[in-house]
Amino acid sequence: MNGVHDMGGMDGFGKVVVEPHEPVFHAAWEGRVLAMVRAMGAAGAFNIDTSRFYRETLPPDVYLASSYYVKWLLGLETMLLDKGFIAKEDIAAAHAVMPARPLQPGKLAADDVERTMVRGKFGRPAPAPAQFKVGDRVRARNMHPLTHTRLPRYVRGRVGIVERDHGCHVFPDSAAQDGGEDPQWLYTVVFDGTELWGKDSDPTVKVSIDAFEPYLERP
Amino acid sequence: MTEHHHHDHDHSDDHSELSETELRVRALETILTEKGYVDPAALDAIIEAYETRIGPHNGARVVAKAWTDPAFKTALLQDASQAVGTLGHVSRVGDHLVAVENTPQRHNIVVCTLCSCYPWEMLGLPPVWYKAAPYRSRAVKDPRGVLADFGVTLPRETEIRVWDSTAETRFLVLPMRPEGTEGWDEAQLAALVTRDSMIGTGLPKTPGAES
Numbered sequence A: 001m002n003g004v005h006d007m008g009g010m011d012g013f014g015k016v017v018v019e020p021h022e023p024v025f026h027a028a029w030e031g032r033v034l035a036m037v038r039a040m041g042a043a044g045a046f047n048i049d050t051s052r053f054y055r056e057t058l059p060p061d062v063y064l065a066s067s068y069y070v071k072w073l074l075g076l077e078t079m080l081l082d083k084g085f086i087a088k089e090d091i092a093a094a095h096a097v098m099p100a101r102p103l104q105p106g107k108l109a110a111d112d113v114e115r116t117m118v119r120g121k122f123g124r125p126a127p128a129p130a131q132f133k134v135g136d137r138v139r140a141r142n143m144h145p146l147t148h149t150r151l152p153r154y155v156r157g158r159v160g161i162v163e164r165d166h167g168c169h170v171f172p173d174s175a176a177q178d179g180g181e182d183p184q185w186l187y188t189v190v191f192d193g194t195e196l197w198g199k200d201s202d203p204t205v206k207v208s209i210d211a212f213e214p215y216l217e218r219p
Numbered sequence B: 001m002t003e004h005h006h007h008d009h010d011h012s013d014d015h016s017e018l019s020e021t022e023l024r025v026r027a028l029e030t031i032l033t034e035k036g037y038v039d040p041a042a043l044d045a046i047i048e049a050y051e052t053r054i055g056p057h058n059g060a061r062v063v064a065k066a067w068t069d070p071a072f073k074t075a076l077l078q079d080a081s082q083a084v085g086t087l088g089h090v091s092r093v094g095d096h097l098v099a100v101e102n103t104p105q106r107h108n109i110v111v112c113t114l115c116s117c118y119p120w121e122m123l124g125l126p127p128v129w130y131k132a133a134p135y136r137s138r139a140v141k142d143p144r145g146v147l148a149d150f151g152v153t154l155p156r157e158t159e160i161r162v163w164d165s166t167a168e169t170r171f172l173v174l175p176m177r178p179e180g181t182e183g184w185d186e187a188q189l190a191a192l193v194t195r196d197s198m199i200g201t202g203l204p205k206t207p208g209a210e211s
Helices: A028-043 A048-056 A060-065 A068-082 A088-093 A110-116 A193-197 B003-008 B012-034 B040-053 B056-068 B070-078 B080-085 B133-138 B143-149 B186-190 B195-199
Strands: A137-140 A159-169 A184-192 A205-212 B097-101 B106-111 B159-164 B170-174
Touching: A028 A048, A028 A068, A028 A110, A028 B012, A028 B040, A048 A068, A060 A068, A068 A088, A068 B012, A088 B012, A110 B040, A137 A184, A137 A205, A159 A205, A184 A193, A193 A205, B012 B040, B056 B070, B056 B170, B056 B186, B056 B195, B070 B080, B070 B097, B070 B170, B080 B097, B097 B106, B106 B143, B106 B170, B133 B143, B143 B159, B170 B195
Parallel strands: A205 B159, B097 B170, B106 B159
Antiparallel strands: A137 A159, A159 A184, A184 A205
8 A cells, every 4th residue: 555654765754863872672561562463473363464564554644653662552453453353342441351262373482482583484485487587677567556565656667677586475465465375476676776766866876675576567 | 740750751741642552552461461362471581582682793793704704704695594594603593684795886775665674683673763764765765865864974986775675585784894803803893893884874883993
């Protein structure tokens, strides 16, 4: 979806402000939110693409005005409500008053936490031969799905070069909508800065994205 | 809010908002625990891991090793997940890690314009600026301007390569080894490797400026 989360190339947000000696968490509740998202994901309540989509679909004013972990909290609550893991009655009571929904594989045990500290594998066997190879010129499709996608707006319609082939990976556009993994070829595609930002932009800039095959076409 | 609170906190408005958020977080954890979905001890363990064990020191060891061991550097640039996996002393790493090398001709910067993708196992949790609108919006359009925000100026002819982390690939910048470090061992070199130098928004420290 063309949401405010798709920020590449937007103007007006000002300078990058670096906080010296930034702590890992600015308040204890931030750590609890992060840990709840990780633990519920590991328990099988949702996948990473779904959780991203719920943050992206927060109202634009809320998205822009909320801190990172408030966005995580709001996204988590809405997602768990939508999927029936919690109910409005539970939230109102601040306790579990409605029945739980079964989870597979189920509750993450403290002893298994170390296992979840390693990123999951997203590579999958190829269901079909690759349509593109390193060195090919490709155009990012001019597409505007209303659902989750990882094709940023600023490259759509632009021509780049396939630089790396990462094999087949879980396709976020499908996984986010509970449509299954639908593995797709994934490529690093590099664009000249002038192709993205016009002839007056910095000629020394190159920008790459990692693009799933359905995002690309021959120019 | 009482005067007492005003004395304790610089931003009283933030404080009242924070309290509301704190209550909401506690309620959610209570609900998830009572329903049997989460174990609070597991949440503690996750937090403890990110607060104490997983941070930029992991990535710094990888960079220092690459600076001293040419065969490891070659392997790292070929398949970073596999190469890092051979270092027993570094935290375990998942798939799809890609190391990109800075050279006199090219400087690499990593961003996630769509959310906050970041090599957690190598660098820990991302800083607030990495997840915030100013960096995410401008890194792909005006990377030299972003570098200036960090006090970094590169030669005009240097290629600036921005990697937008739009999939589950994760990028680690291999910065250039500082001059004047001939004969240094890995531990000495690792102390020069900053978090920002592995994101590409900074350069390693130079000898004599380690602290």
